[in-house]
Amino acid sequence: MADGHATRRRTRRTPKPLDRVRLNDLALHYVARFATSSGKLETYLRRKLRERGWEGEGEPDVAGLVERFGEKGYVDDEAYARMKASGLLARGYGARRVEEKLRADGLEEDLRQANAPGEWAARSAVLAYAKRRRFGPFAASVAGEGSEESHKRREKQLAAILRAGHSFDHARRVVEIADIGELEEWVEEVRD
16 A cells, blocks of 8 residues: 555555554563653553554553553653653753643652652752853843843743743742852752
8 A cells, every 4th residue: 555655666554453462562662762651651552553553352451551561660650750850950941841741741640749849959940941041140241232122131031931830930030130159049048
């Protein structure tokens, strides 16, 4: 069968429908390539079942397969949540974005709460974001910038920090502080 998306010289084969063995192999291949949560694995397998169909006996036991992978240690939701949360915080994203990502990856409420950043982690993340994006005291000074242009630039920076998942208070603090040392002291004052 020819696929409409294939080139003229080459045609794509239609993949075989899944059975129990192929579904297990597909799941093994996925967890071997990617760090994943049980929710993401289940979503992936259900999508593959929709795309390729099922020719096995009875209904596919996707939830049972995901549970078995969790028991064997192939999928570890706690480790995945820690890794994903720390990675997002290191890149400068805020607590709201971390929570949204963990929810989208199918993690339970208790895991999302356990991996929510504390005050010091949230302040460190907003500092990292400001450094990366050159906001607040990290911004290059613009010669001849009037007060209206300065206000617009600060508003844009504030909006970007809020979209990154930070609280309004943290965003306002970063945009208003003019000295890098003062901003770093603000972060360190809540360190454990």
